[in-house]
Amino acid sequence: MSGDQFPIDLVVEAALEKTPLARALLGRFPFGRVVARVRPADYAKYPARTLVLARHPGRFIKPCPGTKGYLCCGLQIIHFGLGCSIGCTYCILQGYLDTPALVVFGNVQEGLEQVRRRLDSPGRGSRRYCTGEFTDSLLLEDLTGWSARLIKLFADYPRALLELKTKTDRVDSLLGLNHRGRTVVSFSVNAPQVSASEEGGAAPLAERIAAASRAVQAGYRVGFHFDPLIRHPGWQEGYARTVADLFAAVPAERMAWISLGAFRFLPRLGKIIPERHPGSRIVYDEFIPAPDGKYRYLRPLRVQMYRALVGLIREADPDVPVYLCMESRRVWQEVFGFDPGPRGLARMLEARV
Amino acid sequence: MNWVQEAAYTRVREERIKEAPFCLSWGFDLGPLTRSLERLGLVSPLVVRPHQGDYQLICGYRRLLALRALGQAEIAAWVLPAETPAKDLLDLALLENLSHRTFNEAEKALAVSYLAGLHPPDRVARHYLPLLGLSPREETRKRYLTLAGLGPAALTLLSRGRLDPETALSLEHLAGPERDALLDLLDRLGASRSKQRQIVAWLDEIGRREGRSVAEVLAEPPARAVLDDDRLVRAEKGKRLRAYLYSRRFPERSRLEARQVELAAGLKLPANLRLDLPQAFEGLDFQVRLLFSSRTEFEAGLRALGRLAGRPELDALLDLG
Numbered sequence: 001m002s003g004d005q006f007p008i009d010l011v012v013e014a015a016l017e018k019t020p021l022a023r024a025l026l027g028r029f030p031f032g033r034v035v036a037r038v039r040p041a042d043y044a045k046y047p048a049r050t051l052v053l054a055r056h057p058g059r060f061i062k063p064c065p066g067t068k069g070y071l072c073c074g075l076q077i078i079h080f081g082l083g084c085s086i087g088c089t090y091c092i093l094q095g096y097l098d099t100p101a102l103v104v105f106g107n108v109q110e111g112l113e114q115v116r117r118r119l120d121s122p123g124r125g126s127r128r129y130c131t132g133e134f135t136d137s138l139l140l141e142d143l144t145g146w147s148a149r150l151i152k153l154f155a156d157y158p159r160a161l162l163e164l165k166t167k168t169d170r171v172d173s174l175l176g177l178n179h180r181g182r183t184v185v186s187f188s189v190n191a192p193q194v195s196a197s198e199e200g201g202a203a204p205l206a207e208r209i210a211a212a213s214r215a216v217q218a219g220y221r222v223g224f225h226f227d228p229l230i231r232h233p234g235w236q237e238g239y240a241r242t243v244a245d246l247f248a249a250v251p252a253e254r255m256a257w258i259s260l261g262a263f264r265f266l267p268r269l270g271k272i273i274p275e276r277h278p279g280s281r282i283v284y285d286e287f288i289p290a291p292d293g294k295y296r297y298l299r300p301l302r303v304q305m306y307r308a309l310v311g312l313i314r315e316a317d318p319d320v321p322v323y324l325c326m327e328s329r330r331v332w333q334e335v336f337g338f339d340p341g342p343r344g345l346a347r348m349l350e351a352r353v
Numbered sequence: 354m355n356w357v358q359e360a361a362y363t364r365v366r367e368e369r370i371k372e373a374p375f376c377l378s379w380g381f382d383l384g385p386l387t388r389s390l391e392r393l394g395l396v397s398p399l400v401v402r403p404h405q406g407d408y409q410l411i412c413g414y415r416r417l418l419a420l421r422a423l424g425q426a427e428i429a430a431w432v433l434p435a436e437t438p439a440k441d442l443l444d445l446a447l448l449e450n451l452s453h454r455t456f457n458e459a460e461k462a463l464a465v466s467y468l469a470g471l472h473p474p475d476r477v478a479r480h481y482l483p484l485l486g487l488s489p490r491e492e493t494r495k496r497y498l499t500l501a502g503l504g505p506a507a508l509t510l511l512s513r514g515r516l517d518p519e520t521a522l523s524l525e526h527l528a529g530p531e532r533d534a535l536l537d538l539l540d541r542l543g544a545s546r547s548k549q550r551q552i553v554a555w556l557d558e559i560g561r562r563e564g565r566s567v568a569e570v571l572a573e574p575p576a577r578a579v580l581d582d583d584r585l586v587r588a589e590k591g592k593r594l595r596a597y598l599y600s601r602r603f604p605e606r607s608r609l610e611a612r613q614v615e616l617a618a619g620l621k622l623p624a625n626l627r628l629d630l631p632q633a634f635e636g637l638d639f640q641v642r643l644l645f646s647s648r649t650e651f652e653a654g655l656r657a658l659g660r661l662a663g664r665p666e667l668d669a670l671l672d673l674g
Contacts, residue, residue, distance in 0.1 A: 069635075274561075284562035286603050288633040298606055299634045299674060330636030330674060 005201040007051035016106035046101035056105035067292040074346030087200025089277040095269035132165030154182040167202035169211035175218040186223030191238030227261035243312040252317035261325035360431040373410040379459040380512025398429040459512035466501035517546035542591040555598040636674040
């Protein structure tokens with residue numbers, strides 16, 4: 001992880017100034033300052049490399065919004081911050097957020113209480129929760145400790161599961177925690193060439209895999225997300241190498257799941273990527289405007305990639321759960337020979353809790 | 354200060370008018386003005402300013418060209434004080450021109466580029482862009498500045514309405530000669546705005562994907578064969594070039610679409626039965642429409658539908674999605 005991904009400035013909302021997190025952060029950032037109020041509309045005005053500790057005024061748990069016509073795994077998202085400085089060319093946040101700064105929600109107790117209340121009375125909703133949807137789960141973990149607190153909280157709930165998603169290798173602060181098997185540490189992985197050319201300041205692939213191995217040694221199950229799969233010259237060999245590296249480093253029985261998701265993007269992102277990353281060629285492949293408004297690889301190209309990856313994974317281990325992220329029933333059918341139906345994918349994964 | 358009130362009316366030798374620092378005319382036809390001047394003479398004098406022993410032209414660029422063409426040696430002019438500031442000269446040129454005509458896109462771009470040299474961005478955007486009929490936004494100011502920097506070939510096409518401004522902006526990153534060659538091609542094809550955008554976007558995207566220049570893509574034999582075929586009329590040439598570029602940009606999609614068309618034709622549906630194929634090969638719904646105006650036609654249509662269900666082409670179409 002390169003150093004220039006980390007914040008060098010700090011802004012704290014006054015209402016949080018006395019909290020342990022704010023005090024700890026103010027102690028680490030000599031030029032940190034306290035401002036009267038930080039509303040969501042203010043996030044965009046803070047520059048890159050600023051950490052904004054703000055009070056989150058809304059709900060901390062939101063269902064994954066899914067996308068029309070494509071099967072969703074039904075995760076519940078724990079929302080503890082916004083923005084990512086890793087700088088992947090394909091990052092979907094570029095199309096959603098106008099926030100160069102990194103925003104972390106500082107009303108941690110309130111957030112944890114909301115999570116605890118939900119876990120105490122889960123109802124019929126999903127029992128799988130994740131962070132890392134609007135920010136990387138572990139990018140700022142050494143500064144904020146949000147993930148550690150969630151891991152400890154979930155340890156008390158044997159029927160729920162927390163998934164952390166990261167492109168970093170920053171797992172060491174989690175290794176000694178008493179997680180009781182209630183947390184899956186997941187890594188976004190890719191072919192070596194994609195990782196090197198499109199993933200900015202992410203930890204090198206080998207270091208992510210090494211981090212996964214350390215997490216397994218600490219008793220965690222791990223997940224791997226090949227998302228986004230990106231076609232590039234030699235993609236078959238590239239993904240084969242990554243799959244081989246994963247199975248060489250992590251015992252299959254410690255893999256909670258592997259997901260596959262082909263590169264997709266909103267039209268807005270299709271314009272942003274060439275502007276911000278002129279060296280990237282990923283938007284010049286064959287995409288079609290899909291019914292959900294996103295551009296997706298032409299279906300046969302997606303199916304070709306998924307089949308190749310599923311084949312590689314099955315060859316390494318026939319039992320590791322593999323699923324497609326936000327794919328159509330038709331594609332499921334063509335890749336796996338069945339489609340799980342609208343709620344079937346969520347049920348499949350609930351069985352892994 | 355109102356510098357116009359300080360101006361002196363006189364006649365100046367045309368050869369002493371050496372430069373026009375704020376020329377706001379681009380892409381015009383001098384014919385009507387020349388004929389008018391020939392018949393009526395100069396009704397509205399030029400506006401000039403003394404400069405290094407000669408004159409700078411502030412207003413009347415077209416009139417000066419036409420009078421020169423008519424061989425007029427002395428021309429009536431208002432002479433502004435030499436110390437008139439550049440900002441006031443540009444204001445005068447702008448307002449005088451805007452008082453009797455609208456600017457084409459190239460002229461708006463020129464105006465914005467002159468203004469940018471004399472005023473801060475915010476003032477250009479908020480004060481001057483509305484005078485030009487443009488929205489008072491920084492983004493608009495930047496767009497027109499970019500257009501002004503594209504060079505004479507682009508400005509000429511813009512002034513004639515033969516180049517889509519959006520397309521023009523997308524050419525910014527090309528080197529001058531390559532840009533001019535592409536502009537020449539677009540002009541020769543006479544493509545509509547949307548087709549210009551397609552051609553340029555596909556050329557650009559193919560080039561970026563494959564690390565090739567626009568010129569290299571256009572030099573490929575299939576493209577050359579279209580462009581060099583003198584038997585083709587302009588519209589047909591444009592159509593074939595776009596078809597080639599589309600197949601280069603989207604090879605797999607083109608192949609599937611061609612296969613889809615071939616299979617649909619193989620169904621040999623009667624005229625009153627229409628099969629609407631889903632777009633994008635995402636496995637979406639097919640639609641069948643049966644047109645009828647009598648029971649006989651309806652029953653014939655149903656029989657045709659029944660036969661359709663047994664055709665292998667239908668299965669192949671469904672597989673394509």
